[in-house]
Amino acid sequence: MAQPTTLQSPAASATQDAPRTGNWDGGNEPFKASYGKLMMWFFLLSDAFTFAAFLTTYGLIRHKHEVFTGTGEFVFSTRWWPVPDRVFNAFPGLHGMDVPLGFVALMTMILILSSVTMVLAVEAGHRMDKNDVQKWLLWTILFGTTFLLSQAWEWSHFIHGTEKGMLMADGTTFHGANLAMNEYGPVLFADLFFFITGFHGTHVLSGVCLLIWCFIATTNGTFHKRGHYEMVEKIGLYWHFVDLVWVFVFTFFYLV
């Protein structure tokens, strides 16, 4: 019986013992970044495409609509695009008070703070300081959850609307917003609000889930045994990206 030809000669297997380091051997790291981090970057790039598509859609639709040019106080109308600081002027616990963009400023601060505690966790991971990693991950989870709850309040207020509402053609009054109609302006305004902030909120939710898992793994000593906290770094990249998206949503939805 013939020997299988695929059997390696002793000489060939000896060369396999040495790590592969050549350019085309698959042994080196492109861009001097680990596989995991590189893939996270490329995932984030593809995710940026999605958000860019959302914001481009927002820009096109907004510019398609009329701008409010009348003199005097701005009023909601389906004719023109709403002025953001007239729509988002409510604050929890301050019923009926006019706090333009106050709540969204608070949410922005919370998200920036969560980004800072995330970098602090990554920095602690570089020093193999397990207790500090745990501490900063917990702070990040706390801020992330607070942001999500704030967004839930913001959505609830947007959906239920103001007391004044919008007078419909049949004499009834419509309060708040849904995907088909809203009291603030053109139909698409509410649709874009739900889709853009909703998609961002889903990202924050996924981030919080990843962080909770990461906290448990840190507590179990998984990363310490592994010898590095690169997982914290990778989740950190994702978390900063979510913060970055908020910076753009904040400008294009609330400020401009």
Add this chain to the structure above:
Amino acid sequence: MAAHATDENTPVGEIAKPNTGWIWRTFFILVGITAVEFVFVFLMEPSTFRNSIFIVLTIMKAFFIVAEFMHLKHETKGLIWTILVPMALLVWLLVALVTEGSYVGEVLQNMFK
């Protein structure tokens, strides 16, 4: 049988001192830029000029988040360009479609005049 004095899960040996100055510096820059944005919202009437100020400030904030927090400034040039070039093309798309939106709006609003 001797009991283990240390748990294998807890760090042993010296832990380096935290080096967090740059993190807080970046944080205060981000907070500062956001504060400036709020000043412009309430002090200026809406205009294309005000919007361009917002866009410049937003790009500044994005730079600090990506360069410092996401550490991209300290990666290799190849990785930096791999991320930046597609994003630059998306800005082109955004500008093109916003212009298109203005044109569509103009046509629709003047159709029956």
